[in-house]
Amino acid sequence: MARTKKQTHAKGRSGNPAKAASNRPVRRRATARDWIGGARLRTLTLGVVPVVLGTAVGYVDSGLAGDFGDYLAKDGHLAIALLALAVALFLQIGVNYSNDYSDGVRGTDEFRVGPARLTGAGIAKPRTVLTVALTFFGLAAAAGLVIVVLTQLWWLLLVGAAAIVAAWFYTGGKRPYGYNALGEVFVFVFFGLVAVLGTQFVLIRQVTISGWAAAVAAGFFACAVLMVNNIRDIDEDRLAGKRTLAVVLGRPVARTLFGLFLMLPYVVLLWFVLLYFRTGLTYFSLLLALPALAIGVSSTKPRELITALQLSSFASLAFGLVLGITLALQP
Numbered sequence: 001m002a003r004t005k006k007q008t009h010a011k012g013r014s015g016n017p018a019k020a021a022s023n024r025p026v027r028r029r030a031t032a033r034d035w036i037g038g039a040r041l042r043t044l045t046l047g048v049v050p051v052v053l054g055t056a057v058g059y060v061d062s063g064l065a066g067d068f069g070d071y072l073a074k075d076g077h078l079a080i081a082l083l084a085l086a087v088a089l090f091l092q093i094g095v096n097y098s099n100d101y102s103d104g105v106r107g108t109d110e111f112r113v114g115p116a117r118l119t120g121a122g123i124a125k126p127r128t129v130l131t132v133a134l135t136f137f138g139l140a141a142a143a144g145l146v147i148v149v150l151t152q153l154w155w156l157l158l159v160g161a162a163a164i165v166a167a168w169f170y171t172g173g174k175r176p177y178g179y180n181a182l183g184e185v186f187v188f189v190f191f192g193l194v195a196v197l198g199t200q201f202v203l204i205r206q207v208t209i210s211g212w213a214a215a216v217a218a219g220f221f222a223c224a225v226l227m228v229n230n231i232r233d234i235d236e237d238r239l240a241g242k243r244t245l246a247v248v249l250g251r252p253v254a255r256t257l258f259g260l261f262l263m264l265p266y267v268v269l270l271w272f273v274l275l276y277f278r279t280g281l282t283y284f285s286l287l288l289a290l291p292a293l294a295i296g297v298s299s300t301k302p303r304e305l306i307t308a309l310q311l312s313s314f315a316s317l318a319f320g321l322v323l324g325i326t327l328a329l330q331p
Contacts (some may be wrong), residue, residue: 015101030124047088049320053197053214056327068328086143094136102171192219217265221316232305284320
């Protein structure tokens with residue numbers, strides 16, 4: 001009965017900042033290490049990989065193949081790529097702090113067995129965490145605005161606004177879609193399709209088949225990282241009323257889906273290997289992905305699943321960097 005009351009209480013809390021409990025008692029003051037931990041650095045590969053891939057496929061499909069340096073120097077490509085990276089990273093960090101805030105004020109993190117969160121652990125005031133989240137969203141918007149000014153692609157303002165709104169309502173608002181089994185859809189769309197194809201388009205003003213292939217690969221990696229994280233928290237999320245896809249499907253099916261998400265990028269990689277043989281070196285990232293797969297589909301221990309999450313994230317980074325570099329070295 002006690003659990004039922006807690007679950008009902010958690011469901012009733014609002015992620016709306018106007019209704020949040022801004023005077024939540026703080027147990028101790030958060031340190032710099034706590035704030036860095038709140039940024040969840042291990043997830044930032046989800047922002048780096050799509051920009052690297054978008055830049056690389058833009059190069060091979062630009063008609064300038066032969067000198068990657070000339071490609072970056074042409075029409076401010078390097079500056080635009082770096083700004084795209086800033087947008088992705090600032091948005092990712094903003095999402096992480098936003099989730100910390102929203103899950104904390106809802107009471108979802110009361111059931112956590114993983115690393116403590118700033119809001120849920122009571123080591124930072126909710127409004128402070130919210131302010132930090134909004135600051136990073138603002139930085140992402142500012143970097144995106146510079147891209148718009150440089151490229152004169154004003155319709156990109158709508159894309160940027162949609163990304164920020166989607167980031168907030170992932171766990172924020174009265175009906176967050178991350179609590180209704182749609183989190184994987186969000187990361188696939190925004191950290192796969194939008195990030196890769198958006199980067200390619202602002203660089204070469206077109207979207208290609210290779211761009212779509214890279215976008216799908218990045219999106220599946222993002223889904224894998226989110227899924228293994230939610231498998232780790234499946235029991236606690238169920239108690240808190242947080243209906244992630246892992247909760248809805250159950251642990252056995254969620255594990256299978258995690259494995260598919262993690263391995264599908266290597267199927268997509270065949271497209272690049274057929275076109276550019278040396279991109280086959282990207283398969284060496286399986287040295288990280290396969291251990292992540294083995295742990296993710298078999299373990300129920302939170303610590304081991306955290307290791308699977310880290311390995312999945314690093315596999316994504318290795319995949320993106322090696323594929324990007326091998327594409328950039330094409331003659």
